[in-house]
Amino acid sequence: MAPRDKTLDKILRxxxxxxxxxxxxxxxxxxxxxxxxxxxxHYIFSKEGVEDIMNLxxxxxxxxxxxxxxxxxxxxxxxMAGEEDGSL
Numbered sequence: 001m002a003p004r005d006k007t008l009d010k011i012l013r014x015x016x017x018x019x020x021x022x023x024x025x026x027x028x029x030x031x032x033x034x035x036x037x038x039x040x041x042h043y044i045f046s047k048e049g050v051e052d053i054m055n056l057x058x059x060x061x062x063x064x065x066x067x068x069x070x071x072x073x074x075x076x077x078x079x080m081a082g083e084e085d086g087s088l
Contacts, residue, residue, distance in 0.1 A: 005031075011072050012081060017065035022058035025071060029054070032080050050078055 007024045010016055026043055030036060034045040034054075045054040052074045056067050063071075075081055 008075075008081065011068060012075065014069070014072060017068040018062065020063045020068050021061060022056070022063045023061075025056065025063045025068065029071065032075070050074065052077070 005028065007020070007028045010020060011025075011028070026036065026045075029045045032047070034047045034050075037044045037046075041057050043056045043058075045056065052070075054067070054070060054074065056063065056071075058064075
């Protein structure tokens with residue numbers, strides 16, 4: 001069993017939402033199987049079987065804290081934290 005992804009752990013812990021690098025958040029969503037579409041500064045993530053569409057924008061090099069919370073809620077709602085079978 002592979003160790004859990006550090007970014008995923010930080011997001012699920014919820015103690016440092018203002019310190020999540022935007023690029024790491026996008027990488028995590030791609031690894032979780034989300035499709036990414038970019039329109040200007042908007043990074044739009046969607047996934048078949050997931051009703052929620054996440055529209056993310058960077059704040060400098062960091063992700064916006066409320067958007068990290070939105071991602072955390074989707075991961076928990078759809079129980080994605082452990083579905084990768086060690087691929088993270």
